[in-house]
Amino acid sequence: MTRLSSFHLRVQHAIRQRQLLHPGERLLVAFSGGQDSFCLLQILRDLQPRWDWKLFVLHCDHRWSADETECARFLQRWLQQQGLIHAVATADPIRRDEAGARAWRYQQLDKWARIWECSAVVMGHTASDRAETLLWNLLRGTGAAGLSSLDWQRRLDERDPTSARLVRPLLGLFRWETEQFCRQHQLPVWPDRSNQDLAHGRNRLRLEVMPYLKQHFNPQLEVALNRAATLLQAEHELVVAQADQLWAQVYEPTLPKLRRDPLRAAPLALQRQVMFRFLSLVLPHHPTFDQVEAGIQLLKAGRGSRSPDYPGGSWLEVKEDHICFVSINSTSPKGSNSPRL
Missing domain, CATH: 1.20.59.20 (Chorismate Mutase Domain, subunit A)
Structure with a gap:
């Protein structure tokens, strides 16, 4: 068996403490090819012998650019070489709309979870994503549900009790930690050039606003925002x-x-x-x-x-x-x- 690092142990502790995943489950891993999803997949593969999971991997190609389609081809070759059961969902032409793209991705996740009979869909969101989501939704004027929306687990489709669970076991790790993990394990992370496009408000928040707030207000901004999200989640659950x-x-x-x-x-x-x-x-x-x-x-x-x-x-x-x-x-x-x- 693979010797477990501190990263593995932290994720495994979160899985056990929060009962995110169970032994013997069939898991669909949402795989973008970025550092977070590579980190997630590797950790799940390393923990697999201890948990007896069956892993299935899905990558979604929006076909918004030639680079994105080339990424899909690269990941498909890599997944084949690794001997992983996988699929690449390719979108019909869809306009560049983050909300529409997210809806399409979740439809594909639901579809393939049912095809593969997976009880959980596992995603690589981190504590950094959770902090950004809270601040982003706050700027948009959302309520408590939006401020605590990136939680450890929920139904993939909250209106459908038969849908798979959506699980985020990396919410205890920050983005710099998943980057470090990928470097240590020499994982072939595909750089997403669209993440540098400041025309997208979420990218500007990540690349300009968050660093500014860290420098001038709170160096531990991501920790503080995650703490706020945790408190809001508990209070909102009481109200609901x-x-x-x-x-x-x-x-x-x-x-x-x-x-x-x-x-x-x-x-x-x-x-x-x-x-x-x-x-x-x-x-x-x-x-x-x-x-x-x-x-x-x-x-x-x-x-x-x-x-x-x-x-x-x-x-x-x-x-x-x-x-x-x-x-x-x-x-x-x-x-x-x-x-x-």
């Missing part, structure tokens, strides 16, 4: 758990509608969480902060009061003791799983 209990008291799927009296008596944080969940069920798009707040205002409004119209011809309206969703097209709710605010 309490909102789930309140939901059972106020939600009525016929029409659909919310009972005003018990919702009005709840703390504002729970009101917002319930209203966000309600609007997520009835609207075809992600509810905005203003839309949630407009719904909250109806808790104390008179009968017949209504919210501003939503795109497509729908609104919220106070009828008797309920807040009702009214639509010209009589749309029905999409489901009852709980999204997070």
Whole structure:
């Protein structure tokens, strides 16, 4: 067996302590070819004899540039040489849109996890990614869920309880550590030139804003932001758990509608969480902060009061003791799983 380094032991400790992975599992490894994913794959391969895992590797080629496609070809050759079960998902032409690309990647991860019958999808996000995500989402004006969104594990598709678990066992390592690991093990990391493009806001945050904040405000910025994310995650989980209990008291799927009296008596944080969940069920798009707040205002409004119209011809309206969703097209709710605010 491979002698375990301190890196291996730290990742293995996180896996055991947080029950991220289990012996004998079939794991899909999301593999970009960058240093984090190479570090992840190597550590999982080294731990494999101790855990009896079955590893499958998926690389996604967006075909945004010739360099990206050449990377896919290189990685496919390397994976073949290593004798690893793998696939390369190649996108139909898609526009350069980070949100759209992420949605496509997650569709591919879900598809191949089902093909290979994997119970977990393992990704190489690090503590550095978590710090950047918190700061990025803070600048965009997100809620607690966004500030703590890069967690150790969750469902790949939070609306589908049959989807595989998404697991991030490297969240205890920083980017400089995965770089050091790759150098020590002489792993053929493919440099992603798009990571240097300052036209992407996330790259500018990583390359300019974070170093500036470290130099002038807090040298341990990434540690501090990870601590904040951990605290926010625990507090948000408490709010979600309490909102789930309140939901059972106020939600009525016929029409659909919310009972005003018990919702009005709840703390504002729970009101917002319930209203966000309600609007997520009835609207075809992600509810905005203003839309949630407009719904909250109806808790104390008179009968017949209504919210501003939503795109497509729908609104919220106070009828008797309920807040009702009214639509010209009589749309029905999409489901009852709980999204997070």
